[in-house]
Amino acid sequence: MTHDETVIVPYLRGELGPDETRAVAAHLAECAACRRVADDFGALLETLAVAPTAPAPDWGRYRVELRARLEQRTGRVTRARRWAPAPLVLSGALAVVLLVLALGVDPRPPRVADLGAVEEAVIGERLDLLREYAVVERLDLLEDLDVIRDLDRLEPVREG
């Protein structure tokens, strides 16, 4: 093998065929310069594999933005049941709100500013509440966006 250093990376990655692998290995055994290159390339590949990667974005906001862009691109409103980043959690939380309102257990009115606020508030703050309601796990996760947006116009439940 001549000093074709472009085969070193595929050799290190195990991508060469048997004959080519043997040829490269034989050359590296004899050529100190290429052996140093191979050693350094191997170290770099290992370091790159564990190097810090991208700072994680706010995935909730990422999905909200993506949803908005898709709605703008397609010119139609997407259904919330297919778009909630955690559809079961979100719709389950909203179902709990509706449930407790219907039962008159908790008269607290739901606060809905926009979808992003709903997701961050509900998902972030009410997950612990959801864990206490096994029934929520079996509720249909398909809540319409219209329901979410109109929660503040639901009829209040009279106590007593």
Place this chain on the structure above:
Amino acid sequence: MAGRDEAAFDVLVSRWQERAYRIAWSILRDADDARDVSQEAFLRVYEHADRFEGRARFSTWFYRIVVNLCLDHRRRHGWWRRMVHALDGVDARDSALDRQPAPGPAVDDLAAGRQTMRQLGREVARLSPQQRAAVMLQVEGLPTAEIASVMECAEATVRVHLHRALAALRKSMGSG
């Protein structure tokens, strides 16, 4: 997907958002650009799902969209960013992280390791977009053949990109 199934698209986004963002950030080295481009990649998938004929792996097709969008973005905006940053006295090739004050002298192996990682990150940012794309795709575990398919070039070209990238890193890190 070809039937515009939004539920399926939601699952797809959930599964691929981190990889898409990571690849985009690795090439663009900017969080806002990475978010914008990776989101655009998902929109392209949604709009052109019917073009995926299943002859290649979905990952190859998707990564190709992400990489091409990144390279296009660099071509369209790179000169502007460099000019703006030049006026600000900032090297446009550096990310916000790279512009943090350099750490002090390393006092132990851990500090030296962090400094090495930081330096490596700066040097990777100085690679050409094609070299950076090839390096990051191989970090993602893609074999050379698939990298070639993603980058729509010959395997020999990928080998050259990888070799030149590692040779440049080797030299700048002080080994070569």
